[in-house]
Amino acid sequence: MDLSYSAEYEQFRNQVRQFLKENWRPEDADGGPPPESQAAMMGAVIRTDERATQFRLKAIERGYLYRHVPKQYGGGEQPANALQAQIIADEFRKVKAPHEVMGQGPSMLVPTLVEHGTEEQKQFFVRDTLLGKILWCQGYSEPGSGSDLASLRTRGVLDGDHWVINGQKIWTSNADTAHWMFCLVRTEPDAPKHEGISYILVDMKTPGLDVRPLRQMTGEADFNEVFFDNVRVPASNLVGKRGLGWIVSRSTLKHERALIGGSMIHRRTFDGLMMLAQAVNLRGEPASKNKVIRNRMVEIESKLLALEYNQYRLLTTGARGEDPGLAGMVTKLYGTQLNYDIGRLAMDILADRGLMAPGEGSAPAMGMFVTAYMWSLGVLIAGGTANIQRNVIGERGLGLPRDAATKR
């Protein structure tokens, strides 16, 4: 075990620092949301203004961002190197320089297109998606098909050189602001469940497409219902082979990205919790002096540290080319629980002040914690529910037999 970086990596770090010094002035970092704001807390701030874009272009050119994407489509094209990627993430974060644009476009669509898309599709979409100029939404879930995604029924019928799509998607995050949707559509009604699905790109301005906001329990509307009524999409928007959309959709990040930053967001929320515990009085003393609260704080911090060091371990297995096994499989489930633990303790520190709806009351950060507490439920469900994660850990991680009903 050696937690220092070798000279070679320290040299790489110096290059990154030098690059940042030349291309990112500290004052450029200003204008972001205040650190105690909800947006900053949730890690949801992604600048895509011109200044940020110009900076990203240079960083991509140097191979610091989008390292898994080929240069010709707008990526940094570097061999996978988890330690370098970690150094880049650390150094960029320190000076608050724009890192990669997050969201379903860069993280899910881009790797899919790189692997399965046509040359035209790659040229047209990838670069602008990486720069946050094309925003995407993911049309997978349907009213009858969530966990059992392959049971989806939205139909696509080929009519000349167009697909004609009819059906409905649901829980579609950001469908109201997205420019394009990547979605799964049943195109071979007679094929077995998993073999009749195609992966199709849909321009959100296409006639016949109706987006209706769906309020989530926080009161805001970040997701939507999307209705397809004879939506005509050029046949060339099909990604991969017709009927093989299930396989196409499985294509995710193979390289370093998946390993990085998994616990950063929790560290930030935990720091917020600490600030709250010191700032808020509970029966005549700062909450951080209350024995029970302190005890729970340490309990939560222990879990956070375990997650962070587990991340180090993943970096090392990645760098050594070893299979991380369970250590990589459990992080989402573990993080979900941690998220909830943090939210609940924040609510207990707020005590009856936590009764107040976000925005009500005088403590500045109060609304943030209430919202985060509610969002901990969304995270529990989005991207595969906790129970589905448990199935995956049990079956692929521990080798337990599959449930008869989910065998295909």
Place this chain on the structure above:
Amino acid sequence: MDFGLSADQLMLKDTIKRFLDKQCPTTRVRAVMESDTGHDPKLWQELVDLGVAGLIVPAAQGGAGLELLDLALAAEELGHACCPGPFLGSALATIALVEGADAAQRERWLPKIAGGEILATIAIGEDDSRWDPATFTTQVRGGKLSGSKPLVPYASSADVMIVAAHDEHGPGFWLVERGAPGIEVNPLKLVDMTRRVESMSFRDTPATALGGSRTALQRTIDAGCILVAADAHGGSRRCLNMAVEYAMQREQFGQKIGAFQAVKHQLANLASEIEPALSLYWYAAHAFDHIKDQSERHAAIVKAHMTDLFDRVTRDTTELHGGIGFTWEFDLHLWFRRAVFDRGFLGEANYHRERAATLAGW
């Protein structure tokens, strides 16, 4: 940057594991725990021959000169096997000597400990103050030690014991030899039958101060917390593996019980907590030698976290075995009992969490 075990460490761990798999099946564990002394000198000597007693003894004194992480890897495997015997007390006495003894004391004792010629143990906790050195009442006046220690591992088998006490300068360690006058030892029956602990009292017993630093006392407690956490981790893994194996054999309602989601999810939950916790004890052990300003706090955190988890793992995995899990014949309760020891010895979880909060300046 390499947060993983080296080839040597993997080999060490594997060697100990293979030895224990073969030489320390639960039939032997049971035989030792049912014996009078709870100590099988042959098994202990075999472990000594593998180097376990001398891992962190400097090479100059006949040891391997390794670090706490290496010793913790051994502790993990001993926990995995539920291995009975004096490892913990011996390891802590050794750490106390390495950290706090002067050159002559090290020369005199460490080679013999590393070679298994003598057995050493440690006496720390007290009745009222439990594990907080600041409030110990055992006193040393003019080289004579008086007081009582309710939980001393393998006191009657030990040739030399390191005792935590106060003199006019505050808390520190003193060394007492077997057969010194004024010692009284009373055997105790523990929930954990794989480790013997006795209560001791001293009355004007001749004792020599460990010549070195007084921080040795806290350092030794820290190391103990980490070793116990590693033991708990090894035990947790073993119980999980047993339950997974059982879930793949046992059939009810016409299928393997592991196909039932209630069972699968319980196991998945345990795995998802055990797996990241491994990194926590590695880090704490590494910090003990290399990041000293973090090591006391990490030791407290890891002790609380991993022994709590061990308790839960033994509980859930016993449940997953159904009725057989609750029998004397079935082995799971050996680990359940060990978890009871790991949670209480050196201080309970709440105490260490409060310490961690204070150490962070909260």
